[in-house]
Amino acid sequence: MTRVKKYFINALILSACTLLMRTVAVAFNAFCVNKVGSEGMGLFSLVMSVYTFAVTLATSGVNLAATRLVALYFGKNEGAGVKSAMRGCFLYSTLFGTLSSALLFLFSNFAAVNFLNEPRAAMSIRALSLSLLPLSLCSAFSGYFAAVRRVYKNAISQVLEQAVKILSCTFLLSLLLPRGIEYACLALVLGGTVSEIFSFLIQIISYLSDTRTLNRNGKKVAMRDILHISLPVAFSAYVRSGLVTVEHILIPIGLTAFGDSAALATYGIVSAVALPIVLYPSSFVGAFSGQIIPEITEFYSSENKKEIAYVTERAFFITLFFSILVAGMFCAFAGDICEVIYNSREAAEYLRALAPLMPVMFLDTVTDSILKGLGKQFYTMCVNIADAAISVLLVWLLVPRVGVYGYIAVIFISECVNTVFSIGKLMTMIDFKISTRKILICPLASAVFAANFVRMIMEKAAFPMCWGTLIFECLMYITVYFTLTRLFGAVGKEEIAWAKKIAKNS
Numbered sequence: 001m002t003r004v005k006k007y008f009i010n011a012l013i014l015s016a017c018t019l020l021m022r023t024v025a026v027a028f029n030a031f032c033v034n035k036v037g038s039e040g041m042g043l044f045s046l047v048m049s050v051y052t053f054a055v056t057l058a059t060s061g062v063n064l065a066a067t068r069l070v071a072l073y074f075g076k077n078e079g080a081g082v083k084s085a086m087r088g089c090f091l092y093s094t095l096f097g098t099l100s101s102a103l104l105f106l107f108s109n110f111a112a113v114n115f116l117n118e119p120r121a122a123m124s125i126r127a128l129s130l131s132l133l134p135l136s137l138c139s140a141f142s143g144y145f146a147a148v149r150r151v152y153k154n155a156i157s158q159v160l161e162q163a164v165k166i167l168s169c170t171f172l173l174s175l176l177l178p179r180g181i182e183y184a185c186l187a188l189v190l191g192g193t194v195s196e197i198f199s200f201l202i203q204i205i206s207y208l209s210d211t212r213t214l215n216r217n218g219k220k221v222a223m224r225d226i227l228h229i230s231l232p233v234a235f236s237a238y239v240r241s242g243l244v245t246v247e248h249i250l251i252p253i254g255l256t257a258f259g260d261s262a263a264l265a266t267y268g269i270v271s272a273v274a275l276p277i278v279l280y281p282s283s284f285v286g287a288f289s290g291q292i293i294p295e296i297t298e299f300y301s302s303e304n305k306k307e308i309a310y311v312t313e314r315a316f317f318i319t320l321f322f323s324i325l326v327a328g329m330f331c332a333f334a335g336d337i338c339e340v341i342y343n344s345r346e347a348a349e350y351l352r353a354l355a356p357l358m359p360v361m362f363l364d365t366v367t368d369s370i371l372k373g374l375g376k377q378f379y380t381m382c383v384n385i386a387d388a389a390i391s392v393l394l395v396w397l398l399v400p401r402v403g404v405y406g407y408i409a410v411i412f413i414s415e416c417v418n419t420v421f422s423i424g425k426l427m428t429m430i431d432f433k434i435s436t437r438k439i440l441i442c443p444l445a446s447a448v449f450a451a452n453f454v455r456m457i458m459e460k461a462a463f464p465m466c467w468g469t470l471i472f473e474c475l476m477y478i479t480v481y482f483t484l485t486r487l488f489g490a491v492g493k494e495e496i497a498w499a500k501k502i503a504k505n506s
Contacts, residue, residue: 296373
């Protein structure tokens with residue numbers, strides 16, 4: 001199990017780094033909310049919905065192509081094959097990155113006026129077009145470093161990028177914020193663009209230094225191999241991202257039809273205040289899911305079904321154990337979290353409503369990564385498209401009638417449908433065994449008991465709410481949760497022995 005242990009160690013390293021960065025990002029997001037306001041963040045979220053589609057076109061599945069091909073040739077010790085695969089991926093990235101940048105720049109006014117119904121968004125959309133080419137190339141670099149297990153290089157790049165983004169945005173906000181919401185949004189956009197360009201420069205230096213040690217063995221990789229992997233993912237992403245963009249455009253329109261006089265502000269609270277907190281722990285899951293693709297690819301190519309099943313079982317256990325822990329924490333302390341981070345409990349009810357979805361959301365992320373490692377990107381494409389189509393239909397039907405809670409219901413329904421179909425497919429391909437009691441029932445019971453117990457203690461103590469109080473109650477909750485999962489049998493002798501082996505070999 002040495003390879004598997006290395007995988008989990010690398011994933012833990014990347015998780016710790018990404019979690020730190022996400023902490024900084026959430027803190028900076030709180031700073032932006034206080035500076036720009038909920039309406040400004042709503043405008044920024046609308047701009048980013050268009051940008052998300054442009055990013056999808058720019059990357060077009062190149063990350064997965066780089067990860068799978070490099071993992072394949074790196075595992076065979078064929079350095080020439082690795083370099084050839086990356087040259088093809090760079091050419092692919094350059095083509096799609098340039099195309100998406102040109103389209104976003106040329107159609108910025110059209111998109112702002114006709115799609116977003118917000119002419120103020122045009123200037124920010126044009127500024128975002130500058131980041132698409134470097135972002136596309138960075139996606140290929142990221143796939144390479146994931147495949148060769150150089151997780152620290154991706155981590156260093158991400159940390160530096162985040163630092164540059166915060167500094168750039170803060171400086172630009174000080175210059176542009178007095179000119180109004182439109183220019184405040186532009187400041188946030190330009191800060192992100194500067195950080196993407198900086199990240200590209202760091203990544204290319206790291207890549208060139210890393211590939212010097214590769215040998216000259218192996219064959220040239222044909223472009224059709226890259227297209228075979230990336231295009232199914234790309235087409236899926238185009239359709240899904242397009243549908244998601246439509247969904248986000250329909251939300252403020254639906255809220256207005258429902259009678260919400262501050263529709264853009266309400267949308268901003270959910271999308272730019274509550275959701276970033278919900279997605280905050282995804283850095284942990286994202287690290288594991290990103291690292292799992294090359295591992296599963298190599299095991300699958302060598303027909304090592306035993307290792308695939310082992311990694312899958314452990315990934316499911318870790319994902320559910322962790323996500324149930326944080327979901328319970330966010331449900332119990334939603335008001336306290338929002339008060340400490342944003343100096344307001346305005347988003348607390350939305351955070352509390354979205355928190356129970358976290359186990360489903362994170363399990364779906366891990367399952368999709370395993371399926372991609374098994375070469376089932378076409379299946380995930382179909383499921384993701386169906387998921388996005390259902391979301392658009394439900395937003396159109398529910399939000400004008402139910403309001404913002406209709407949007408939250410849409411998120412729940414779409415995520416559950418996606419996860420059920422993904423796990424169903426995985427179960428037909430891999431003979432893995434999971435105990436529902438151990439990975440679901442016991443952690444859920446532990447989370448509910450721990451949350452209620454800690455809330456009762458804190459209410460009686462009546463401490464003033466601040467960072468120290470929030471950290472204290474969260475640490476108390478985590479301690480009670482871990483104790484109960486141990487007593488209930490979710491964490492047994494097998495899990496403890498496995499953790500000790502990993503620690504010993506690290």
